[in-house]
Amino acid sequence: MINVTLKGGAVKEFEPGVSPADVAKSIGMGLYKSACAARVDGEAVDLRTPLEKDCELEILTFDSPEGKHAFWHTGAHIMAQAIQHLFPDAQFGIGPALDDGWYYDIGGTEPFTPDQFEAIEAEMKKIVKADLPVEKRFITVEEGREIFKGQTYKLELLEEYAEKGWQLSVYRQGDFTDLCAGPHLMSTGAVKAVKLLSTASAYWRGDAARDSLCRVYGTAYPKAAELEAYLNMLEEAKKRDHRKLGKELGLFALLEEGPGFPFFLPKGMLLKNTLIDYWREIHKRAGYQEISTPIILSRALWERSGHWDHYKDNMYTTLIDGEDFSIKPMNCPGGMLVYKTQPHSYRDLPLRMGELGLVHRHELSGALHGLMRVRCFTQDDAHIFMTPEQVKDEIKGVVKLIDEVYSLFGFEYHIELSTMPEDHIGELEDWETATDALREAIEELGRTYEINEGDGAFYGPKLDFHLVDAIGRTWQCGTIQLDMQMPERFELEYTGADGQKHRPVMIHRVVFGSIERFIGILIEHFAGAFPVWLAPVQAKVIPISEAHHAYAKQVERELRDAGLRVEGDYRAEKMGYKIREAQLEKIPYMLVVGAQEMENGTVSVRARKEEKGGTKTVEEFKAQVLAEVASRER
Incomplete structure (x- = not known):
């Protein structure tokens, strides 16, 4: 007889040669009929596979990946x-x-x-x-x-x-x-x-x-x-296709002169810069220092980091003064050099350095897809250098930061722990230590996670954050990668309390992942109807007739002086037409002004959220919207 340990820990005895299908049938016909495959000792197999020795078995239904x-x-x-x-x-x-x-x-x-x-x-x-x-x-x-x-x-x-x-x-x-x-x-x-x-x-x-x-x-x-x-x-x-909405809303352009290299238009830049401002705010609060590293660095650097051997096919290269250089596909080697510009003590650690770095990666033309798959993008990178004792607390800090960001936009998410791939650098012992640190940190936070065997980065295991958008699609954005290899390759050091030189441990992490891709996800998540704090145009002033233009411009100027993003529509078109166009542009607020509003110093507010509308004084409307922006209300 063999012992088959089922999910949940129950152990059942079977004759050798029993199949997962037979085991499923012994548990119940419902499970047998819904079974698609099985996992035996961590490996996905057919339901017909004979079980010849003691093993752990999980019956996989359509509900599992x-x-x-x-x-x-x-x-x-x-x-x-x-x-x-x-x-x-x-x-x-x-x-x-x-x-x-x-x-x-x-x-x-x-x-x-x-x-x-x-x-x-x-x-x-x-x-x-x-x-x-x-x-x-x-x-x-x-x-x-x-x-x-x-x-x-x-x-x-x-x-x-x-x-x-x-x-x-x-x-x-x-x-x-x-x-x-x-x-x-x-x-x-x-x-x-x-x-x-x-x-x-x-x-x-x-x-x-x-x-x-x-x-x-x-x-x-x-x-x-x-x-x-x-x-x-x-x-x-x-x-919700971000390519369609991006064009209609005037956010970005995809041109044949630059396949895979998106052009951001003025409204798109307002959106992008608002996200970046938010990124800077939360990172400053979390103790990060912002740096910037060169976009082109020598081949010797990429050989040292391991990217030349493991990532060369995705890198753009060039010749400068007879020597090979590469446009950076990642920010981390530059971050290593910044760390090395001065000596460090254990008192300096953890050292958190953030970078909004423009990176370039070669993608096949058939794989390009709007902002979701591009050849150049801004990675909201950060590298944290720390002592071994600080690892778990730093991982927890990053998890909390990612949770704060995703919650702000209304995203649910799940976490995957990705382990050592076949194509890796470093010793098995280091990988096990790093993987255990990620696992323990996430478990101590009380978060659930799935194991993604063999999908770690070539230099370390990682936690990947998969967010779920408004219509149930999943996107992998945030990641926390624990790395003991690059500090070794770059001979990074700090002086410990014992006065001796030690090697720091390093975290690579992103929250948005790619600013461009995150914008694409946000466009589709909100169907272009961004929250007020993110909207490129927060309000549009619509005068009923030319007689009301001067008052409309006064309202527009007052709101703009308060820091709001406002436009006025002074075209010789009917008011109904202007309102319909503003609705198609997904603008949160339309402010209709006529003789009565001009006389009373008010605006007639048409809002995406009906409860936000009505007639208000300019001061009342200004205070309402500034409060929404300050709270980043969805």
């Missing part, structure tokens, strides 16, 4: 099988699961049309209804060559995996077989509701010199109602 991954990966295979039925000449590339569905790269066909989408979906539904078993088996290279005869891309992958010494496996459902590591569902029947979403062009292996394939995106859910809710969210997301 790994369960969704198995579900959507099976959906990708169902879609590929349907395409194979309808388009026998199709060449199959890769088809991974994503955070909200999957894509599959297809060659040998023209881009698919909406009518063809309907035909593919209909064929997928037949495959689902057939409830085909999904079975995994391991193969040799020779078997793979036979299975994928005529499939150019699959054969290329097969040879590459074999050369790397990887164990080769395939998944088969009916007449479709794919080269895949899994895990997958037990059968196709669980994928009840399917939908193909869009297509795009994608180069094979991301190489512009190779074939252009048709990338087909799709998703699926266990219930039709869940799919409908997701599609409704997508429709709402289209309305």
Whole structure:
């Protein structure tokens, strides 16, 4: 018999060879029917996987990230099988699961049309209804060559995996077989509701010199109602698209002369600078000193930091006086040099240094997406240098700071602890110490977290903060990275209480992540209707006729002198038209002034929030809005 420890600590005995599916069935048919995959001793596996020794087992349903991954990966295979039925000449590339569905790269066909989408979906539904078993088996290279005869891309992958010494496996459902590591569902029947979403062009292996394939995106859910809710969210997301709203509201421009390099317009700069002012305020209060480091630094620096070996493909380089330099993709090496400009004592620590650094990273053109994925952005970086004894308190301080910021904007969030990746520097002992410090700090704060195995930075483990926006989408923004490697590489020192030289520990952290990306998220979160303190234009004065222009300008001037961002609309248009335009511009307050307002020294307030409207004196309105700005009310 073997002992299987279930989530929660319960231990059950089974015969060797029992599968996670059998275990789920022994617990209850409800769990068995909703199971998508399993986690055995921390590794996600198929439900058919035999258990041969004592282990820890967790049954994964669609509610878990790994369960969704198995579900959507099976959906990708169902879609590929349907395409194979309808388009026998199709060449199959890769088809991974994503955070909200999957894509599959297809060659040998023209881009698919909406009518063809309907035909593919209909064929997928037949495959689902057939409830085909999904079975995994391991193969040799020779078997793979036979299975994928005529499939150019699959054969290329097969040879590459074999050369790397990887164990080769395939998944088969009916007449479709794919080269895949899994895990997958037990059968196709669980994928009840399917939908193909869009297509795009994608180069094979991301190489512009190779074939252009048709990338087909799709998703699926266990219930039709869940799919409908997701599609409704997508429709709402289209309305909130920051690229569309950014253009309509005059915030930023994306121009072909600078792909991936956004242009901020005057109103966008007001928004950006307001965020930066807030950042400076809270960091000054938290004891940070602001620095600025050069945008271009020598190759020798990046070799020393490890970025040249681990990040070179994402860096822009240039030649200066015959020597290699790089435009910085990160601020941290410059922060090391600032620390080294003077000696430090333990009495100086912790030393918190913040930087709003402009960084450049090479992204493939196909990956660029508005402000969300760009090639240059302002990173709200900070580096904290401390003694080992100060680590946990500093981590807690950063967590509290991030919580304060996200709460201000109304974001909920969850935390992931990302551990040592395969491509890392430093000793295992240092990694374990750093990971334990992050874990203990977050647990002492009473926060829950998930483990994200192997996704740490190459120099240290990290806590990632994933915020949830107004329509339920998740964005990774804040991060806290604990680093014992760079202080060693840069030979950073401080003099301890014992008079000896010691190596400081270092935290890398961001709150917004990227100012540009955070603005994109805020645009979509608020659908362009920013809180008053953030709004580029807080009020618009609208005179009823030309006779009221002088009074309108007086109101505008008085509010502007008080520090509010105000515009006046003096065009020869009807008042109703001006009000509608101001509403489309998402302006929080419209101040209509006519003869009565001019006589009484008042303004007629039309507010986004109805309870804020009504007739007010200029002083009353000014006090109300200044209070909203000061409190940063949402």
